[in-house]
Amino acid sequence: MIGRHDRIAERVFMVGGSGLSDGADCLVYALDLGDLALIDCGAGSSWPQIRTNIRSAGQNPDELHTLVLTHAHVDHIGSAARIKTETNCRIVAHANDAPAIESGDPGFTVAGLYGVDLQGIKPDYLMKTEEETLQFRKGELKLIHTPGHTPGSIAVVYQSGEERIIFGQDIHGPFSPAFGSDLNAWKKSMQKLIDLKADILCEGHFGVFRPASEVKKFIQEQLAAHKSMMPKPIPL
Ligand SMILES: [Zn+2]
Numbered sequence: 001m002i003g004r005h006d007r008i009a010e011r012v013f014m015v016g017g018s019g020l021s022d023g024a025d026c027l028v029y030a031l032d033l034g035d036l037a038l039i040d041c042g043a044g045s046s047w048p049q050i051r052t053n054i055r056s057a058g059q060n061p062d063e064l065h066t067l068v069l070t071h072a073h074v075d076h077i078g079s080a081a082r083i084k085t086e087t088n089c090r091i092v093a094h095a096n097d098a099p100a101i102e103s104g105d106p107g108f109t110v111a112g113l114y115g116v117d118l119q120g121i122k123p124d125y126l127m128k129t130e131e132e133t134l135q136f137r138k139g140e141l142k143l144i145h146t147p148g149h150t151p152g153s154i155a156v157v158y159q160s161g162e163e164r165i166i167f168g169q170d171i172h173g174p175f176s177p178a179f180g181s182d183l184n185a186w187k188k189s190m191q192k193l194i195d196l197k198a199d200i201l202c203e204g205h206f207g208v209f210r211p212a213s214e215v216k217k218f219i220q221e222q223l224a225a226h227k228s229m230m231p232k233p234i235p236l
Pocket of ligand 1: 071
């Protein structure tokens with residue numbers, strides 16, 4: 001079990017999620033790239049705790065440079081509007097999920113299901129291609145379009161020395177027409193992630209998987225488990 005704001009790898013920290021900030025939050029990851037980057041931000045109410053966790057990890061949340069939203073679900077984007085107001089960071093998302101992020105659509109974002117009155121936010125930078133790279137003072141993040149869970153789902157890849165880390169977030173699904181899921185697209189996306197041969201997988205709800213054999217095993221288990229669009233009682 002990964003503990004509170006534990007260091008996952010050089011420059012990589014877990015700063016939010018169940019047991020760290022709030023049970024409604026996805027797992028939230030912070031990276032010190034010379035500039036501070038955050039991957040997803042939780043469902044909304046726990047931002048003060050996530051800020052505290054970022055400080056405990058030796059980083060300054062007031063200087064947040066970039067917030068990457070891996071997709072439009074509320075447990076990943078709920079604090080984004082508040083974070084924008086507090087830090088004026090750059091918010092990055094895929095163009096396909098941007099309309100829901102901007103409007104806060106309660107169906108697509110599942111804010112209705114979570115009972116959250118979601119404030120929408122317009123991303124500053126929209127990913128529109130299959131692969132893009134964000135540059136920082138001390139490193140870079142590669143964004144990979146991985147549609148399936150939602151049309152605008154993104155995986156983030158960070159090379160930490162010898163170790164390749166994937167922030168896969170909702171690799172496990174679930175899938176629903178309410179937020180534009182596409183099981184066939186998802187299968188192709190998962191194969192893309194397997195082909196990256198990552199050493200570490202940071203998932204959005206199930207924690208951190210390592211070494212490479214465990215990363216591959218987890219993704220393959222998800223592929224085997226999801227043979228239909230039937231909703232499953234697992235986190236969004
Ligand atoms: Zn989701």
